[in-house]
Amino acid sequence: MTPAHAAGSLAALLLVAAGPAGRDPPRPPPPVLATADGRLVATVELGSAFPSDLQKRLSNGLTNVIAIYVALVAERGGTPAALYGREIDVLYDVWEERYDVKVKDPASPAGRSQVFASFEALRAFLARAGGVELGPVEQLGAGRWVTQTRLELNPVSHELLERTREFIANPGAGGRGGTPSRSVLGAFASYLLRSADAGADVHELRSRPFTAREVAAR
Amino acid sequence: MSIPALAALAIALATAADARGAAAPAEPEAPVARRYVVEQIRFDGLTRTRPSEVRRHLSLAEGELLDEGAVLFSRLRLLQLGWFSRVETRLERGSARGLVVLVFDFTERNTLVVSDLVLGSTGPQPVYGGLGLSQGNFMGLGLALSGAFVYGGAPADQPLAPARFALRGAFFDPDLALARLPLVFGVSALALHGEELACADPECSAFRGHYGSAPRLRYDRMGGELTFGIRPGPFERLLAGYRLERVGAERIEGAGAAALSTDPHLAAAQLRVGRTWLSALTGTYDRDTRNDVFFPTDGTRLAVNVVLGSQALGGDYEYSRYLLQLESDHELPGGHGLRLSGALGAVQGDAPFFERFYPADFAYFSLGPAIGRALELNFSTDSRYDSYLALLGAEWGVPLWSSGAFFHRGYLALGARWLHTAATARAGRTPASRTPFSGDLALRLDTPVGTFNLSLGYALDNFL
Numbered sequence: 001m002t003p004a005h006a007a008g009s010l011a012a013l014l015l016v017a018a019g020p021a022g023r024d025p026p027r028p029p030p031p032v033l034a035t036a037d038g039r040l041v042a043t044v045e046l047g048s049a050f051p052s053d054l055q056k057r058l059s060n061g062l063t064n065v066i067a068i069y070v071a072l073v074a075e076r077g078g079t080p081a082a083l084y085g086r087e088i089d090v091l092y093d094v095w096e097e098r099y100d101v102k103v104k105d106p107a108s109p110a111g112r113s114q115v116f117a118s119f120e121a122l123r124a125f126l127a128r129a130g131g132v133e134l135g136p137v138e139q140l141g142a143g144r145w146v147t148q149t150r151l152e153l154n155p156v157s158h159e160l161l162e163r164t165r166e167f168i169a170n171p172g173a174g175g176r177g178g179t180p181s182r183s184v185l186g187a188f189a190s191y192l193l194r195s196a197d198a199g200a201d202v203h204e205l206r207s208r209p210f211t212a213r214e215v216a217a218r
Numbered sequence: 219m220s221i222p223a224l225a226a227l228a229i230a231l232a233t234a235a236d237a238r239g240a241a242a243p244a245e246p247e248a249p250v251a252r253r254y255v256v257e258q259i260r261f262d263g264l265t266r267t268r269p270s271e272v273r274r275h276l277s278l279a280e281g282e283l284l285d286e287g288a289v290l291f292s293r294l295r296l297l298q299l300g301w302f303s304r305v306e307t308r309l310e311r312g313s314a315r316g317l318v319v320l321v322f323d324f325t326e327r328n329t330l331v332v333s334d335l336v337l338g339s340t341g342p343q344p345v346y347g348g349l350g351l352s353q354g355n356f357m358g359l360g361l362a363l364s365g366a367f368v369y370g371g372a373p374a375d376q377p378l379a380p381a382r383f384a385l386r387g388a389f390f391d392p393d394l395a396l397a398r399l400p401l402v403f404g405v406s407a408l409a410l411h412g413e414e415l416a417c418a419d420p421e422c423s424a425f426r427g428h429y430g431s432a433p434r435l436r437y438d439r440m441g442g443e444l445t446f447g448i449r450p451g452p453f454e455r456l457l458a459g460y461r462l463e464r465v466g467a468e469r470i471e472g473a474g475a476a477a478l479s480t481d482p483h484l485a486a487a488q489l490r491v492g493r494t495w496l497s498a499l500t501g502t503y504d505r506d507t508r509n510d511v512f513f514p515t516d517g518t519r520l521a522v523n524v525v526l527g528s529q530a531l532g533g534d535y536e537y538s539r540y541l542l543q544l545e546s547d548h549e550l551p552g553g554h555g556l557r558l559s560g561a562l563g564a565v566q567g568d569a570p571f572f573e574r575f576y577p578a579d580f581a582y583f584s585l586g587p588a589i590g591r592a593l594e595l596n597f598s599t600d601s602r603y604d605s606y607l608a609l610l611g612a613e614w615g616v617p618l619w620s621s622g623a624f625f626h627r628g629y630l631a632l633g634a635r636w637l638h639t640a641a642t643a644r645a646g647r648t649p650a651s652r653t654p655f656s657g658d659l660a661l662r663l664d665t666p667v668g669t670f671n672l673s674l675g676y677a678l679d680n681f682l
Binding site: 094156160161165 | 254286289290291294295297298306307308309310311315316318452453509
C-alpha cells in the first residue's frame, strides 16, 4: 500500500466513522446523480454546511482554504466504494474588491482559476459542488447508497501546529525540584489550555439513500 | 482535527495524481499572487496583554512584503502562548494602493488559575486546607506568578503550640529578552512551620489517637531560590540555581515512656537541632514535547533535577540529591490516551528530611497512616523519609467530552503505580501495607480556572 493509498484509507475511515455512528449531521438535499461515460457523477449541495459568518471569513483579505471530500458508501456503512477530493482557495483582494478562486481537483490537478466580483456569486459557486466523480456506475448494483461529504474550512496541518508548538509546562506553578504537592482537587500542576483552537471548521453531510435506478432515471 | 485535515490533504493529492485526463474548462485566470506591503500591524481586543509582548511573537513586521505563511505562523504561535482563546487575522486597505493594514483580532483568555486546592483531616491535624493560584500572564507581560498557602493551625491536643502553615510564592519569566538569548529567569520563596511526629512506630499507636504528648520534631524553614536558564531548543529548558534556607529545629520528647525515636528513617533524625542553614546549587534539565498538558496523547516529558548542598557554600548540610522523572504519552484507538511514567531518585550524604523522598507523595494512595504532603507539610503520623525512590506507572485516559462551556474537557483516568522505597521495606508493617502498588480512578476536568482532579485514590488515602 502506497502512502497515498494509506492516507486515502485513513480519510475513508474518518468519513465512515463520522457517518451513522456520529452525531446526526444536517441532511442536505439529495445529490443530483448522473452518468457520464459509464461513471457516476454527482452534484452535491453544500450550502447548509457553511457557517453563518462565511462572508466575514472569506473576506478577510487572506487566503482561505475550503476542502471538500465526498465518499460513496453503502447505506449500511462499510468502506467507501469511491472517494473524491477538491480543494478551493479563496482570496479576497481588499484593493480590487473581488474574490480570486483557485480550484484543485482530479479534473484540474494543477488548479483552475476563477474570479467573482461579489460574495453572492462566490457563495452560489461554493454551495454547489458539481462534477464529483464517484467511480463506475455498475458498482452500485442493486444496493442502496449514500454520499458522505466532509467539508473543512481552513484546515491547519499537523506539521504546522507542531512547528509552532513549544515548551508547555509551567515550572512557576509547580512544586520545587520535582517535589509533588498533594491537593484535593488540583492535584497536578494545572495550567492553561494550551491546545490551540486554530479555527478550522469541519462539517459533515450525509445524503438520503439512493439506488442505481434513481441514477438511471436522470 | 488536524489529523483528518492532513489525511484529507493527502487524499486530495492522491486523487489528483490518479486523475484521468479530463480537460479543465476554460476559465478566466485569476491574477498572480498579490504583492502588498504591510503598512501597519494593528491589534484589536487586547485589554490585559501588552501589544509589545504580542509583537515579540510575530514572524513579520511593518514595512515588509505581506507573507501569508508568516501571518498564519504568527497566529498559531500566539494561540500556543495560552493567553488567547481566539486569534483572527484580516487585511484592511492601507493609506495608499499596494499598502495594507494587518489586523490581529484577539479574544483574551482567563490566565489566573487554581493550581492547588487542599482540604484534609488527619489525627494529628483535624482540619487543614489551602489554596494555590497561578497567573500565567502577569501584568500582560507573559510572566508567570504563582502563590500558594496551606494552613493547619495548632496541632491536635496542643492548643498553645505554633500553628502549622506553609507559604510559597514563585515568579517565572519564560522568555527573558536579554542580549537576544533565549533565557529564562525564576525566583521563588518559601516560609513554613511544621511538625513531624517521632514515634517508634509510624502510627504512633501508643497514643491512641491523642497525639498531644507524642514526641516530635518542631521546625521552621524560610528561604528562596534564584534560577537562571536557557532554552537550548523549543522543547527544552536548562536551569541552574542557588537555594538558601534558614532552618530551625527543636526535638520535643514525648510524655512518659514515649521517648523520641532515633530511627534513621525518621525526620527527627534527619535534621540538625538549632538554627542551621541550607545552601545549595541546583540544576534542572527539562524537556517537554507533550502535545497537551491536560490530556496528552503524544510526546514525552523528561525532567532531571540535581541539588548539591555544601558547607563550601556556607551551609550546614553536605549532600546531593538526584531525581529523574520520565513520562511518555501515546494515543490509543478511540481517542484514548496512555501515559507511562517512571521516576528514579537518590539522596546521598547528610540531607535534611525535606530533601529526601516521602513515598506517599508519589503514590496514588498509601496503606497505613502516611498521606501525601501538602506544600511539603506532613500532617500524618508517619514521618519516614527515604534516600531512594523508584516508580513505574501507567494511566489509561478515556475522554468524555471536549467542548463544554465551563468544564471545557473531561476524561476518566484509570491508573496504577508501582513504588519502591527502602522505608517501605524496613518499616515493619503488615504484609498488606508493604505492597508497593497503588491505583486510581479519577475524573479530570479542564476549566477556565484550572484543572481539577476528582480522585478516588486521594479519597482512599484519607481512610486507609
